[in-house]
Amino acid sequence: MSELSEAPPSLRSATVRPAPGIPPALLWALGAVALLLPLFMAESFTLFQLTTAAIYAIAILGLNIITGYNGQISLGHGAFYAVGAYVGAIMLDKLNLPYWSTLPAAAVICGILGWGIGRPALRLGGLYLALTTFSLAVAVPQILKYRGIEEWTGGVQGVLVTKPDAPFGLPLNPDQYLYVLTVLLALGVFILARNLMASRLGRAIVAIRDHALAAEAMGMNIANIKTATFAISAAITGLAGALSALAVEFVSPDSFQASLSITLFVGMVVGGVASIFGAVFGGLFVVFMPNIAEGLSKSAPGVIYGIILIAFLFLLPGGVAGLLRRLGARLRR
Amino acid sequence: MLNRRTLLASGAALLAAPRLGRAQTVVGVTSDEIKIGSIMPYSGPASAYGAIGRLQQVFFKAINDAGGISGRKINFISLDDGYQPPKTVEQTRRLVEQDRVAFLFNTLGTPGNTAIQRYVNQRKVPHLFLATGADKWGNPQEFPWTIGYQPSYRTEAQIFTKYMLEHDRNAKLGILYQNDDFGKDYVAGVRDVLGTRFDAVVKMVSYEVTDATIDSQVVQLHGSGVDCLLTAATPKFAAQTIRKVFDIGWRPKMHFMTDVSISVASVMNPAGPEKGVGILTAAYLKEPTDPTWQADPGMNEWRAWMRQHMPDADMTDGNYPYSYSVTKCIMQVLTQCNGDFSRENIMKQATSLNNVVIPTLINGITVSTSATNFHPIRKMQLAKWDGKTWERFGGLIEGAG
Numbered sequence: 001m002s003e004l005s006e007a008p009p010s011l012r013s014a015t016v017r018p019a020p021g022i023p024p025a026l027l028w029a030l031g032a033v034a035l036l037l038p039l040f041m042a043e044s045f046t047l048f049q050l051t052t053a054a055i056y057a058i059a060i061l062g063l064n065i066i067t068g069y070n071g072q073i074s075l076g077h078g079a080f081y082a083v084g085a086y087v088g089a090i091m092l093d094k095l096n097l098p099y100w101s102t103l104p105a106a107a108v109i110c111g112i113l114g115w116g117i118g119r120p121a122l123r124l125g126g127l128y129l130a131l132t133t134f135s136l137a138v139a140v141p142q143i144l145k146y147r148g149i150e151e152w153t154g155g156v157q158g159v160l161v162t163k164p165d166a167p168f169g170l171p172l173n174p175d176q177y178l179y180v181l182t183v184l185l186a187l188g189v190f191i192l193a194r195n196l197m198a199s200r201l202g203r204a205i206v207a208i209r210d211h212a213l214a215a216e217a218m219g220m221n222i223a224n225i226k227t228a229t230f231a232i233s234a235a236i237t238g239l240a241g242a243l244s245a246l247a248v249e250f251v252s253p254d255s256f257q258a259s260l261s262i263t264l265f266v267g268m269v270v271g272g273v274a275s276i277f278g279a280v281f282g283g284l285f286v287v288f289m290p291n292i293a294e295g296l297s298k299s300a301p302g303v304i305y306g307i308i309l310i311a312f313l314f315l316l317p318g319g320v321a322g323l324l325r326r327l328g329a330r331l332r333r
Numbered sequence: 334m335l336n337r338r339t340l341l342a343s344g345a346a347l348l349a350a351p352r353l354g355r356a357q358t359v360v361g362v363t364s365d366e367i368k369i370g371s372i373m374p375y376s377g378p379a380s381a382y383g384a385i386g387r388l389q390q391v392f393f394k395a396i397n398d399a400g401g402i403s404g405r406k407i408n409f410i411s412l413d414d415g416y417q418p419p420k421t422v423e424q425t426r427r428l429v430e431q432d433r434v435a436f437l438f439n440t441l442g443t444p445g446n447t448a449i450q451r452y453v454n455q456r457k458v459p460h461l462f463l464a465t466g467a468d469k470w471g472n473p474q475e476f477p478w479t480i481g482y483q484p485s486y487r488t489e490a491q492i493f494t495k496y497m498l499e500h501d502r503n504a505k506l507g508i509l510y511q512n513d514d515f516g517k518d519y520v521a522g523v524r525d526v527l528g529t530r531f532d533a534v535v536k537m538v539s540y541e542v543t544d545a546t547i548d549s550q551v552v553q554l555h556g557s558g559v560d561c562l563l564t565a566a567t568p569k570f571a572a573q574t575i576r577k578v579f580d581i582g583w584r585p586k587m588h589f590m591t592d593v594s595i596s597v598a599s600v601m602n603p604a605g606p607e608k609g610v611g612i613l614t615a616a617y618l619k620e621p622t623d624p625t626w627q628a629d630p631g632m633n634e635w636r637a638w639m640r641q642h643m644p645d646a647d648m649t650d651g652n653y654p655y656s657y658s659v660t661k662c663i664m665q666v667l668t669q670c671n672g673d674f675s676r677e678n679i680m681k682q683a684t685s686l687n688n689v690v691i692p693t694l695i696n697g698i699t700v701s702t703s704a705t706n707f708h709p710i711r712k713m714q715l716a717k718w719d720g721k722t723w724e725r726f727g728g729l730i731e732g733a734g
Binding site for chain 1: 375376377378390411412413415416417418419422423426427429430431444445447448451452512513514541542543
């Protein structure tokens with residue numbers, strides 16, 4: 001099967017327990033403070049970057065479920081991200097629907113799309129699936145320019161949308177509100193994903209990756225589970241796309257070039273394959289690392305980015321999450 | 334799980350901490366520095382345009398070495414967006430909110446500028462001399478802080494149409510255009526000149542960037558009885574058009590070609606140089622390979638500058654004369670500011686340019702702006718393909734808009 005099933009067993013477990021000796025309530029409180037701190041400390045721009053990182057983290061989490069946990073390589077998740085963003089933008093701009101309704105709608109539409117594409121595509125599996133999904137990533141920006149749907153998509157000119165204001169008279173500016181909204185949604189999605197992976201379906205998803213034949217012999221319907229996994233994964237990434245439309249306030253075919261799918265893939269690997277929490281680091285990496293690379297060298301930021309990436313993979317083969325897991329294991333010993 | 338989140342978020346907070354805001358009446362300017370922001374596709378599909386930003390970095394450094402402007406050094410921050418609008422938004426916000434630049438200069442690309450236009454206007458940040466040919470940057474009522482630079486595609490189409498009517502009042506024009514804002518600007522320009530006669534004179538056919546060929550569109554136009562042709566197509570399709578028009582034996586009285594698709598290497602040679610003889614286009618910059626500029630003082634100034642400051646650069650690359658021209662133009666604005674670099678004054682001076690002469694613009698073409706004219710360059714000169722090179726002819730023609 002896929003390369004990913006060769007990962008060492010230590011990387012496969014999804015459960016990370018808090019370090020011993022610290023009461024969970026304190027950790028929760030600290031976590032909440034840390035997440036809210038940027039609201040008061042950071043400038044709008046930094047908040048915007050953190051919001052973007054959180055959005056990418058959600059998208060990478062979606063990709064991780066199909067690729068990391070289920071072992072099906074998808075190089076086309078940028079397409080679901082794009083569809084989610086367009087669903088959001090069209091609902092806001094053309095249909096004048098409230099912004100909060102765009103988020104579940106984008107997730108549902110991308111889920112259905114993922115199911116429809118996943119059903120036939122997953123029969124291919126392995127490298128063939130990687131190529132099929134990649135062709136999706138290449139095709140979507142061009143499909144978005146198609147004249148027949150231009151009335152909705154705005155063609156190459158894209159669609160401008162406006163950030164929502166904070167509800168209930170909360171004393172937050174739109175950047176701050178979007179940060180809170182994104183972080184809360186991310187938190188929700190991460191908890192749901194963790195619960196999913198700990199559930200019966202989650203174990204089935206991992207079992208199919210590790211040994212499809214054995215899983216089938218145990219009575220699992222491989223095609224159904226794979227398709228469902230692909231749909232869930234697409235839905236999560238689509239939700240991230242809809243959030244990105246709100247954050248960037250603009251969607252256009254150029255916003256979702258095929259390289260976006262690769263960016264998500266890079267984020268997943270750097271954060272940690274088959275790790276829920278790793279997606280957070282993946283999101284931070286894909287937002288901040290290109291800027292750091294550009295800061296180091298104006299003339300060849302791509303080279304610097306590549307070197308940093310290789311260094312990451314060499315030093316942290318299990319991604320950032322893998323490193324933390326090893327450190328955690330050492331602390332507990 | 335939770336201790337990691339704490340770690341992460343406190344790390345994020347740390348990143349954010351030193352960036353607390355400072356109050357300034359004039360943003361981006363201190364007693365010895367003025368900060369200018371720009372965004373260029375140094376990476377990605379449009380990275381060839383990165384040459385524009387590289388010349389600018391060298392140019393401002395040379396200005397600083399010579400003492401700066403009004404006693405201040407120019408701190409030029411030019412960031413990469415890879416031609417991706419979400420990245421353009423991020424970099425713009427970084428320049429405006431974190432680096433606190435006085436203004437944005439020559440940000441490149443229509444989609445990226447579309448994505449940031451509303452934001453910079455809300456923030457009242459001057460958004461000067463954009464590197465895109467779309468017409469919509471000249472809209473002072475709605476976007477008083479955004480101003481374009483080069484003649485827009487629409488202006489170019491106006492010039493073509495004026496020339497056509499001058500030479501044949503009864504000409505029938507076929508327009509082959511790419512179905513996007515680039516192509517539609519040409520249709521709008523023709524309509525500006527023809528007005529109510531548009532429907533009687535013009536036949537239009539469009540194609541999609543996703544189409545494989547434009548053969549059927551060319552045949553369709555030929556069959557509709559038009560005798561002049563305006564091709565608003567990107568290079569690949571332009572080359573196909575030239576070849577198809579020739580191969581079906583169509584010899585339009587006048588064939589106008591968008592200046593986006595006049596590269597000898599990527600359009601005329603692939604099409605077959607002999608098949609395009611007689612095609613007309615319009616230019617506003619001095620083409621570095623054109624032998625008639627060999628002794629031109631303006632081009633001599635540019636060549637001398639290039640030899641001194643960028644000796645390794647490709648002197649045939651048209652991006653350098655372009656970049657030199659727009660950077661000269663912003664220097665004129667900064668000089669006119671006369672030490673008052675408030676955003677209001679920068680915008681006021683950028684829109685009070687009076688026939689500024691720029692060395693790499695075709696002689697006679699100058700830069701003029703006013704509170705109501707946000708189209709700095711409005712004149713062009715026609716050029717004809719002679720099978721080897723584009724030969725300029727006739728006087729300068731001004732757009733109608």
